[in-house]
Amino acid sequence: MSNMEVIDGLLMKNNGILTTRECKKMNIPFIYISRMIKEKKLEKIDRGIYISNDGDLDDYYFFQNKYKKSIYSYQSALYLHKITDRIPYKIEVTMYKGYNPHSMKKNDIEIHFVDKKYFYLGLTEVETAYGNKVRVYDKERTICDLIKHRNDIDEEIFRKAIYMYLACNDKNLSNLYEYANIMKIQKKLDDLMVLANG
Incomplete structure (x- = not known):
């Protein structure tokens, strides 16, 4: 399974939310998160917390x-x-x-x-x-x-x-x-x- 497939799975499991902690556990380099931010597929919400375009802002x-x-x-x-x-x-x-x-x-x-x-x-x-x-x-x-x-x-x-x-x-x-x-x-x-x- 590729790193992007793992990230997609995490986003699906967590209602569009991704954390750097989860990525570290799965040995996914931060560069993948950076790319997704540049491609406007992810937005940084707080330190170590990101949300996809179809994710929910759950305070x-x-x-x-x-x-x-x-x-x-x-x-x-x-x-x-x-x-x-x-x-x-x-x-x-x-x-x-x-x-x-x-x-x-x-x-x-x-x-x-x-x-x-x-x-x-x-x-x-x-x-x-x-x-x-x-x-x-x-x-x-x-x-x-x-x-x-x-x-x-x-x-x-x-x-x-x-x-x-x-x-x-x-x-x-x-x-x-x-x-x-x-x-x-x-x-x-x-x-x-x-x-x-x-």
Whole structure:
């Protein structure tokens, strides 16, 4: 298989997105990417990330490709799980305390920090609207984060997220209560469930 055939296969597999990391893994010299850029077959989106003419501009995928340790949380997680009716105006991610996100500090990004022992709690993957996989907290962890930081969350977003979550067929109440116990918000969850079911 030629290098161009390998690149075409990668572009097809990744919805028109190509990274230099993938090319290095496949031992494809960078000159092939350079040629494709000159021929207007590829466009550079960010450092090490390229998109073909028929590729989709997937902000969630590009962001996480650049900041691999980030996990989508809060409103970004609600959006990715389809348990909100709002499109977030900024990306929200969680990082562990001690991580220095100096290059991540932008107006359209909100970073939440947690102790490393909670960082991987509820980690899962979902597909974006463009079919790319990204790391995100599961619905239960997202709901627990909202409950824990309720005073910082818009009340309408909070209420809708709770009711949309409870209406989900794939909700996992056992995980919800387990996470609430680990995050020390069991009483808040109990009170909320009484109100929601009352």
